Amino acid sequence: MNKKNYTFVGLYYIRMNDILFLIAFLVGIAICLALDLGIFNKNSHVVSFKESLIFSCIWICLAIGFFFFLRFYGHLIHGINSEEALQAINIKHGHNLSFSATTDFAEQLQMYRNQLSLEFITGYVIEYAMSIDNIFVILLIFTSFGVNEKYYHRVLFWGILGAVVMRFLFIFVLSGLIHQFEWILAIFGVILLYTAIKMFINRNEKEEVNTKNHRIVKFVSKHFAVTDDFRDQHFFVKENGKRMITPLLLVLLVIEFSDVIFAVDSVPAIFSVTKDQYIVFFSNIFAIIGLRSLFFLLSNMVKYFRFLKHGLSVLLAFIGIKMLLAVLGIAEISTGVSLIVIISILIICILMSLIFPQKESQTEQTNI
Secondary structure: OOOOOEEEEOOEEEEHHHHHHHHHHHHHHHHHHHHHHHHHOOOOOOOOHHHHHHHHHHHHHHHHHHHHHHHHHHHHOOOOOOHHHHHHHHHHOOOOOOOOOOOOHHHHHHHHHHHHHHHHHHHHHHHHHHHHHHHHHHHHHHHHHOOOHHHHHHHHHHHHHHHHHHHHHHHHHHHHHHHHOOOHHHHHHHHHHHHHHHHHHOOOOOOOOOOOOOHHHHHHHHHOOEOOOOOOOOOEEEEOOEEEEOHHHHHHHHHHHHHHHHHHHHHHHHHOOOOOHHHHHHHHHHHHHOHHHHHHHHOOOHHHOOOHHHHHHHHHHHHHHHHHHHHOOOOOOOHHHHHHHHHHHHHHHHHHHHHOOOOHHHHHHHHO
8 A cells, every 4th residue: 555645543544635524524514513502502592393393404404415425526535536546445445346347437436426425324324313212311311310491402512512522533443443353343243233132122111310320420429529400501610719510511421421322333333334434424423413403303202203112123133134244254235225224114113103103191101
């Protein structure tokens, strides 16, 4: 490999072109988040269904727009400008594209862009679907700590910002390990299967958050001074000359911790679709930044997702099996087929929830 245009980061070499594109992407996301908090949601308020629907549509449209960007300009991510560079990327990221001797470079490049965009949208759908389950957990954390609804947005904004940073570190470290030791994918395949089985078995169990004995709460309370109650939207306050943490920051830290646990399942799931760490990261980030508006959109509708756990457990099982089949060299399920299967699972899950809704008595018992 000609390392003239590469820099060594962590566990592998990265092209300078890749770094520049990544920086441009992060700047774009930072601008979107700054507009979100600084202009559209400058003051704390209860986010309405209409507002959450509008922003959900905006974030989804941005993701679809990025899909089309990859479809026409995806080669710019890695600065591919020759057949040799394309072949190297094709092998490195396991796109498994077969080019015939009669296929010219322009056609090869379009095939690559088509594959890249398909991998992105598949990863996005996986992460977005998994985020629905994460919404249940976040809502449970808010209600358990007794957070005022008008402060939900502030906590979620900073939670999403923290998630972007942690996903960046997790994805690129994991990618480096996978490129060095591909058998790690088999381990994650087994983990996903185990998670799928556990999720299905425990699908009807009521989840709880112990606000006093949670490991994050206990650790922070032991090492820092924490106020007895909330102080409006503040994370920190100064009382009697002493800087103190408010329970609102504890809520934020618990949400960040839950996202780390959530990422252990969702990130490896996308690596089953593509080994291109940039596509994994991009699909993750687009799903994460849309999580806030999705939360407000679905927070009052969670009781209608009766078969969500069923659907997600089947989805994780499929991805785990796909991983194991590929690593063991038994079969390779294409990205297109994977996308169709994943969307079908989600549609069936939604339809089943609508056709066979949970009885009111069962809903009330669940909310007790």
